[in-house]
Amino acid sequence: MAGYIFTLNNIDSLNKIIEDGIYSTNLNIPKNNTWKPHHEGTLADYLSMTEGDNVYFFIKRKIYGIGKLITIAGDCKLLNFPKADIPIVNDYKNLQDKMILNSSEENLKNRFLCTFIGAPAFFKEGIDMDDVLESNPNAFKMLRVLWKLSFIKIDDIENKALFDMILKSNEKYINNHLFHFNFSSNMHNRVKQLYNEEYTLNSKNTLILAAQNNEIKHEMAIEASLIDYIKKNSSGIFGRWDYLSHQVVASPFKPVDYMDKMDVFGYRFIEGYKSTISKYLVVEIKKDVANVDVVNQVMKYVDWVNREYSYGDYNMIEAFIVAKDFEMEVIELKDSIAKRNFTQGRRPPISHEWSNLRLIKYSYNIDSQQLEFEEVI
Known part of the structure; x- marks a missing residue:
């Protein structure tokens, strides 16, 4: 399987995202209501996602894992709300009940999302980036250029090397839930309740x-x-x-x-x-x-x-x-x-x-x- 490494700013964000089992990139909507190339590029990245691809998070030189993309309803990647792929500024109060991620007006920036679970778990022990790269130098190509990117996709070989490194480093914690980030099914249940064809992600x-x-x-x-x-x-x-x-x-x-x-x-x-x-x-x-x-x-x-x-x-x-x-x-x-x-x-x-x-x-x-x-x- 391939893998995705998502970049976050802090551990609080990591806790919340893993608890929800949903990741979404923040996208500022252009003032002229036109998608810019980086918006379209983000859409292309989401469209390439496939159920079963592994999920990791990168914070301050450390990588946390391991999860995998799963389909809760429809697909493993969705729109956060109907017509989220049209670059207009929406009214939060009128749209809130239709939004999957809807805790604040800031969630209007969350246009595309993907759903995942721990596989086998998201371990609290992050692995230093340098240690990862040194563990299998020939395998890592995309990981070396993660800097300044919101997320990257890695191929099967690179994903296997990263998966092995994180799993070996956390072998003693595989069945010890005290060393796992918590997950709640609440947001996945919300996806099931809201989903219809209007949430389908396409081009x-x-x-x-x-x-x-x-x-x-x-x-x-x-x-x-x-x-x-x-x-x-x-x-x-x-x-x-x-x-x-x-x-x-x-x-x-x-x-x-x-x-x-x-x-x-x-x-x-x-x-x-x-x-x-x-x-x-x-x-x-x-x-x-x-x-x-x-x-x-x-x-x-x-x-x-x-x-x-x-x-x-x-x-x-x-x-x-x-x-x-x-x-x-x-x-x-x-x-x-x-x-x-x-x-x-x-x-x-x-x-x-x-x-x-x-x-x-x-x-x-x-x-x-x-x-x-x-x-x-």
């Missing part, structure tokens, strides 16, 4: 707000919609992917403000074997017309995935560029630019050629209010 309203005729004004809105589309259409043009992540850092050792991030990263397992990865996904998105520079950019990400994940086997990588359209030069030169030669085996060595980059046009269907995709052949 539809975000697309509507970002649409201009059949184009989308924000790349981040396309990212959110693409993740939503892939999770719901495993037999669609992009295929099935068991893990999807938004904005993966592909150059983790640069200063934080200059990190190079690929838009969507993912992988799928061999059918029936959840511990063996079959393919890796790389997606670069452009809201307008893509040029040759975009091809060079996505190939940089392909090389990074090959180096960090597939370890020399380019054939494990499937790459896509999603754009409104493509310059003719891109279509003509794709097969020569987006190519890698590599060798596998020793006795005898076998030469291979990778050319698995696909060009996908997007368009916004005004009637269905959804994105549609067409491959450029």
Whole structure:
């Protein structure tokens, strides 16, 4: 399973969130009633959540765990109130009874939420970040860039290393509830009582707000919609992917403000074997017309995935560029630019050629209010 690490300010917040079994990011609503890219990026992160993913919390250099996302009603991620995905300032008194998190007017900032339980428990003993990183240096990639982020998603390998570290450190407390944070079912029961289809989290309203005729004004809105589309259409043009992540850092050792991030990263397992990865996904998105520079950019990400994940086997990588359209030069030169030669085996060595980059046009269907995709052949 993958994992999510949520950043908090203090232990009081941690106590309350674990007691409720609900996490929600605070989002300030823009004055012009338009989602900004970071709002759409947060939505994309929530849309990538899957029941069973592990949950951790980070406070002042310490990581606390362990939980997992569960579906209380509908899904493991929801809207806090109907139309919470529309960026308008709501009246708290009129909306309070429909809000899942509703203790104060501040909860109007809680637009998206996820539900979780301890698995096996949230231990009061936090683990120092440096100790975690030193426990398995080769496993941790995203954890090293947690600074200044509200939360991050970690892959199965990184999650397993973190899970093992926290569980081993708390082995003597596994069945001792005195060393666990408390949980109450009250808020989960509230989710059950309030839930209906109006609390469903999807990308539809975000697309509507970002649409201009059949184009989308924000790349981040396309990212959110693409993740939503892939999770719901495993037999669609992009295929099935068991893990999807938004904005993966592909150059983790640069200063934080200059990190190079690929838009969507993912992988799928061999059918029936959840511990063996079959393919890796790389997606670069452009809201307008893509040029040759975009091809060079996505190939940089392909090389990074090959180096960090597939370890020399380019054939494990499937790459896509999603754009409104493509310059003719891109279509003509794709097969020569987006190519890698590599060798596998020793006795005898076998030469291979990778050319698995696909060009996908997007368009916004005004009637269905959804994105549609067409491959450029």
